[in-house]
Amino acid sequence: MFAVFTPPRKLAMLCMAFLSMVVLSACDTLPTGGPTIDTSAPVPVALLIPRSSAQSGDAVLAQSLENAARLAMADLGGVQIDLRVYDTGGNAATAAAQATQAVNDGAQIILGPVYAESANAVGLAVRDRNINVLSFSNNATIAGGNVFVLGQTFNTAADRLTRYAVRQGKGDIVVVHGTDLSGQLGRDAIQQAIRGNGARLVGSVPYDLSQQAVVAAVPQVRGAVESTGATSIFLTSTTAGALPLFTQLLPESGVSPATTQYIGLTRWDIPSQTLSLPGVQGGWFALPDPGKAQQFVARYSAAYGAAPHPIGGLAYDGIAAIGALVGNGQANALTGAALTQGAGFQGVGGIFRLRPDGTNERGLAIATIQNRQVVVIDPAPTSFSGAGF
Numbered sequence: 001m002f003a004v005f006t007p008p009r010k011l012a013m014l015c016m017a018f019l020s021m022v023v024l025s026a027c028d029t030l031p032t033g034g035p036t037i038d039t040s041a042p043v044p045v046a047l048l049i050p051r052s053s054a055q056s057g058d059a060v061l062a063q064s065l066e067n068a069a070r071l072a073m074a075d076l077g078g079v080q081i082d083l084r085v086y087d088t089g090g091n092a093a094t095a096a097a098q099a100t101q102a103v104n105d106g107a108q109i110i111l112g113p114v115y116a117e118s119a120n121a122v123g124l125a126v127r128d129r130n131i132n133v134l135s136f137s138n139n140a141t142i143a144g145g146n147v148f149v150l151g152q153t154f155n156t157a158a159d160r161l162t163r164y165a166v167r168q169g170k171g172d173i174v175v176v177h178g179t180d181l182s183g184q185l186g187r188d189a190i191q192q193a194i195r196g197n198g199a200r201l202v203g204s205v206p207y208d209l210s211q212q213a214v215v216a217a218v219p220q221v222r223g224a225v226e227s228t229g230a231t232s233i234f235l236t237s238t239t240a241g242a243l244p245l246f247t248q249l250l251p252e253s254g255v256s257p258a259t260t261q262y263i264g265l266t267r268w269d270i271p272s273q274t275l276s277l278p279g280v281q282g283g284w285f286a287l288p289d290p291g292k293a294q295q296f297v298a299r300y301s302a303a304y305g306a307a308p309h310p311i312g313g314l315a316y317d318g319i320a321a322i323g324a325l326v327g328n329g330q331a332n333a334l335t336g337a338a339l340t341q342g343a344g345f346q347g348v349g350g351i352f353r354l355r356p357d358g359t360n361e362r363g364l365a366i367a368t369i370q371n372r373q374v375v376v377i378d379p380a381p382t383s384f385s386g387a388g389f
Contacts, residue, residue: 287374
């Protein structure tokens with residue numbers, strides 16, 4: 001989410017974990033409930049993090065989330081948060097048990113956990129306790145009812161990029177997507193954005209996750225572009241996956257970035273080595289407001305001596321939203337109706353708001369890569385009206 005670089009393999013594993021499929025669902029209904037609180041007293045907030053998880057990197061992630069939450073608490077002025085931290089171990093069953101314990105201990109809202117399966121389990125565990133869950137997942141399939149996702153979703157990025165493409169006359173789109181779960185969810189998000197923004201889906205090329213399959217897909221993409229007159233190629237691939245190969249082979253096959261716009265659903269600037277690839281030059285991707293994100297990284301680094309985890313700022317966002325609502329002094333501050341207020345909140349990467357379906361919208365900038373540097377070509381919106389929305 002922010003300008004902090006994670007080794008590609010770990011980043012890919014993290015993204016896939018967030019997008020893990022679940023069998024049961026806590027998203028049966030739109031949000032209506034939530035506790036009645038005393039805003040003059042400290043508000044008990046449970047933070048669920050994978051501190052003892054055996055998965056590589058989870059301990060660092062857990063500490064970053066807790067640090068960011070405490071940094072946000074220091075910025076709340078007169079609002080008092082009683083933060084209580086619970087260890088999920090990165091396990092769904094443990095997360096559900098800890099959520100139940102947190103509510104028994106008096107928690108009035110749950111912040112976390114990280115992974116989709118755990119977030120879904122937590123939502124189910126406390127659904128009948130009138131408690132809302134602000135998870136760090138970006139998997140929209142688990143959102144709804146008492147579960148909200150704070151992570152940047154494919155839908156938000158796809159919508160922002162597609163709307164911009166239409167404005168630039170690049171709205172005839174070929175979608176190139178992986179056949180894995182992440183690729184399918186990305187494809188669906190792009191197709192929904194195309195339908196909602198007056199663009200045209202002129203072709204779709206799937207590929208399996210192997211070098212041979214990517215190579216075989218290149219002539220199919222070229223054929224789709226040539227036969228339809230597509231003005232854009234929208235890729236779901238990541239910098240840790242097929243993106244470097246596609247952006248090398250497609251121009252070599254005759255699909256010139258000078259005439260066909262390359263668009264990426266995921267960040268093209270992480271890790272920084274990606275910026276040096278010839279094929280990504282001129283491509284478009286979406287990212288949080290760089291100025292605000294850099295300010296957060298600087299503040300966090302000054303407070304804790306190291307940069308935050310790429311998604312550590314989500315805990316800051318959750319506390320910021322809770323604090324803003326409690327600060328209004330209303331007893332219904334933590335209900336679904338309050339959490340989904342249209343004006344939204346200010347987060348570490350700019351504005352965001354929670355939607356009644358449990359997903360979120362974030363104010364993203366459009367960036368390109370020029371001379372191996374990230375250049376913002378359409379700034380992030382500062383409110384939920386105007387060109388960015």
